[in-house]
Amino acid sequence: MAEDDPEGASEMLARLGVPGKAFVVGVTGPPGTGKSTLVDRLIGSYRSLGLRVGVVAVDPSSPFTGGALLGDRIRMTKHADDMGVFIRSMASRGWTGGLSRATSQAIRLMDAAGFDIVILETVGIGQSDIEVVGVSHVVVVVIMPGLGDGVQASKAGLMEAGDFYVVNKADIEGADAMVVNLLSLFRGRPRSPPVLKVSALSGDGVETLRSAIDVARSKFASGDPALRLKGIRGMIVETARGAVLAKLASVSESKAGKLAEEVMAGRLSVEAAAERLAR
Numbered sequence: 537m538a539e540d541d542p543e544g545a546s547e548m549l550a551r552l553g554v555p556g557k558a559f560v561v562g563v564t565g566p567p568g569t570g571k572s573t574l575v576d577r578l579i580g581s582y583r584s585l586g587l588r589v590g591v592v593a594v595d596p597s598s599p600f601t602g603g604a605l606l607g608d609r610i611r612m613t614k615h616a617d618d619m620g621v622f623i624r625s626m627a628s629r630g631w632t633g634g635l636s637r638a639t640s641q642a643i644r645l646m647d648a649a650g651f652d653i654v655i656l657e658t659v660g661i662g663q664s665d666i667e668v669v670g671v672s673h674v675v676v677v678v679i680m681p682g683l684g685d686g687v688q689a690s691k692a693g694l695m696e697a698g699d700f701y702v703v704n705k706a707d708i709e710g711a712d713a714m715v716v717n718l719l720s721l722f723r724g725r726p727r728s729p730p731v732l733k734v735s736a737l738s739g740d741g742v743e744t745l746r747s748a749i750d751v752a753r754s755k756f757a758s759g760d761p762a763l764r765l766k767g768i769r770g771m772i773v774e775t776a777r778g779a780v781l782a783k784l785a786s787v788s789e790s791k792a793g794k795l796a797e798e799v800m801a802g803r804l805s806v807e808a809a810a811e812r813l814a815r
């Protein structure tokens with residue numbers, strides 16, 4: 537329902553009780569850096585601690601091609617018949633204003649279902665993907681060697697959004713150079729986020745990353761309200777964003793036509809028309 541009928545889902549979600557008990561780990565970064573492979577490793581790591589893990593993987597592919605959706609499933613199949621793991625792939629295209637809303641709704645469902653950890657994987661290419669990260673308690677940005685200047689040139693948001701930066705594929709050439717690259721990028725910031733070298737393929741560095749994340753998780757678990765409030769704030773904002781975009785899409789068809797006539801006749805500026813539509 538969260539994906540297909542967010543209005544209907546809203547009614548039910550409103551009855552779920554106080555949200556924000558699950559610890560939400562956002563995993564983002566450019567396409568193909570190994571996010572899903574790393575998520576698979578993190579699932580394994582959390583499972584070995586006996587924690588239940590929900591995963592929402594937002595995929596850039598169209599819901600009609602299904603190619604990459606399948607990719608995520610294959611990469612995480614190890615856990616397919618583990619009752620302590622629930623993996624949901626969602627396409628990021630296909631609904632109007634639905635991405636943020638469906639994503640935050642899915643997280644709330646997993647939270648209500650009692651998962652200890654929810655991992656949210658998004659591709660950090662668009663602004664909306666970065667915004668979705670607002671619902672996470674910690675954000676892991678996954679980079680890989682060879683992205684070069686692409687990293688600096690990438691959406692500014694990506695280099696701001698992370699609590700941890702992972703240089704994945706440490707088993708291939710250029711990982712150390714990428715670490716240096718990132719550290720120099722962060723130099724001059726009041727607090728440089730940790731940069732960790734990981735090979736999701738071999739598993740090297742995954743436990744170090746998990747322990748680093750655990751510092752925040754233990755704060756969260758001990759009832760630190762700041763972190764929990766941050767997550768709930770993100771849920772509110774993303775749910776509102778989804779509702780506003782859906783509303784805009786549903787009214788713009790009819791309303792914008794009339795407004796366009798007014799603008800063409802010189803009775804209204806584009807700005808005033810937009811203001812009216814927004815209201």
Ligand SMILES: Nc1nc2c(ncn2[C@@H]2O[C@H](COP(=O)(O)OP(=O)(O)OP(=O)(O)O)[C@@H](O)[C@H]2O)c(=O)[nH]1
Binds near residue numbers: 568570607735
């Ligand atoms: N050499 C090496 N390859 C890796 C590593 N981690 C992932 N890969 C490979 O990189 C490719 C992409 O991995 P994914 O886990 O699908 O990457 P992703 O970031 O989830 O990709 P998208 O969701 O499509 O953006 C796959 O062929 C993986 O096997 C690693 O640590 N080392």
Ligand SMILES: [Mg+2]
Binds near residue numbers: 572573608657
């Ligand atoms: Mg992926």
